[in-house]
Amino acid sequence: MFSDRAPKSPAAIKPLRNTRSGIYRPLRVFVISVFLGALPLVINAEERSLPAIGFDLPLKCKLGQNCWVMNYVDHDSSSVVADSACGPRSYDGHKGTDFAVRDMQAMRRGVYVRAIAAGTVRRLRNNVNGHGLKIPADQVQGKECGNDVVIRHADGWESQYCHLGLGSIRVKRGDPIARGEPIGQIGMSGRTAFPHVHLSLRKDGQLVDPANGRPVGKGCGIGGKSLFKKSSKIRYHRSRLYAAGFAPSVPTGSDIKRDAETPPLIARDAPAVVFWAAIFGAAKGSRLQLTIIAPDGKKFWTRDVAITRNQAWRMAYIGRKRKAGRRWPSGRYRGVATLHSTTAKGKKSQTQQISVDIP
Numbered sequence: 001m002f003s004d005r006a007p008k009s010p011a012a013i014k015p016l017r018n019t020r021s022g023i024y025r026p027l028r029v030f031v032i033s034v035f036l037g038a039l040p041l042v043i044n045a046e047e048r049s050l051p052a053i054g055f056d057l058p059l060k061c062k063l064g065q066n067c068w069v070m071n072y073v074d075h076d077s078s079s080v081v082a083d084s085a086c087g088p089r090s091y092d093g094h095k096g097t098d099f100a101v102r103d104m105q106a107m108r109r110g111v112y113v114r115a116i117a118a119g120t121v122r123r124l125r126n127n128v129n130g131h132g133l134k135i136p137a138d139q140v141q142g143k144e145c146g147n148d149v150v151i152r153h154a155d156g157w158e159s160q161y162c163h164l165g166l167g168s169i170r171v172k173r174g175d176p177i178a179r180g181e182p183i184g185q186i187g188m189s190g191r192t193a194f195p196h197v198h199l200s201l202r203k204d205g206q207l208v209d210p211a212n213g214r215p216v217g218k219g220c221g222i223g224g225k226s227l228f229k230k231s232s233k234i235r236y237h238r239s240r241l242y243a244a245g246f247a248p249s250v251p252t253g254s255d256i257k258r259d260a261e262t263p264p265l266i267a268r269d270a271p272a273v274v275f276w277a278a279i280f281g282a283a284k285g286s287r288l289q290l291t292i293i294a295p296d297g298k299k300f301w302t303r304d305v306a307i308t309r310n311q312a313w314r315m316a317y318i319g320r321k322r323k324a325g326r327r328w329p330s331g332r333y334r335g336v337a338t339l340h341s342t343t344a345k346g347k348k349s350q351t352q353q354i355s356v357d358i359p
Helices: 027-035 039-047 104-109 253-258
Strands: 068-071 097-100 112-114 119-125 147-152 157-164 182-185 196-203 206-209 240-247 272-282 287-293 299-306 311-321 331-343 346-358
Touching: 068 240, 068 272, 104 253, 119 157, 147 182, 157 182, 240 253, 240 331, 240 346, 253 311, 272 287, 272 331, 272 346, 287 311, 299 311
Parallel strands: none
Antiparallel strands: 068 097, 097 196, 112 182, 119 147, 147 157, 157 196, 196 206, 240 272, 272 311, 287 299, 287 331, 331 346
């Protein structure tokens, strides 16, 4: 049902212009380094005002459409969790910001991880096998970050990118890196339950939360300022409805994490018609409303799901089983998922609509 093919090589996914060393370099940096001999000065000039310029996202994607913030930095030194907004979107001791793609199918197609600013590769690791939490903890002890790249920027800034795909890293130690340059691909190496890149940011060795610009442990809540560029359009969401779809039977959480795509058709003799929705950062007190509308416009099934505790990931579904000797009516079925939340700014809602045809 699901593809077990290995990730494509970077070259097979999206060809990039190579230099003699085989590493992507934008023309502007190449020209400066050859004709001016002043690459470090160019980088420093940009990096000295990094907080004012802002960092790029570590993925080339559109937040809320094909990538999402899955977890934020934990600011509380105790067992209590406090993300950048003092909310629950983290876990105890989490030292970075997790940017996730929708599922493992997206990961297999190849998603490039990019440098958030210009700098130099300080160190990297590119030899960690593994597939998330399926690997025993003792086999990745000391390598929980998996395959990673650390980039040193000017003025004491440093960024680290974890859980990259085995063999996907396309840079080497000492390489100058341009802002936005691909350095590897999203993977699931190390200890992780979902395909994503874990971004850690440090200033003079101190962990800094890019979501509010504060050193970790110096307080969460209002008053901070995001270190990402305004064009990244990154916004804090206490809960995020990121995927929804139809299936001919009840999917498991693992099914959705492998492939969240709705099939093009559901057969008339399928065992069931099921509509599901998945959330990053399900927040206590939120409510998920699920509705299936039949081809005749009538409600086929509806359900309200009360979220009674904070969860990093949550899935819910509705549907009906096919009765013996009966077939599903032909036509287009529409699923509507709406997540209702209450925030400090009032009530918020997020909606996804998905359709599927029964021929």
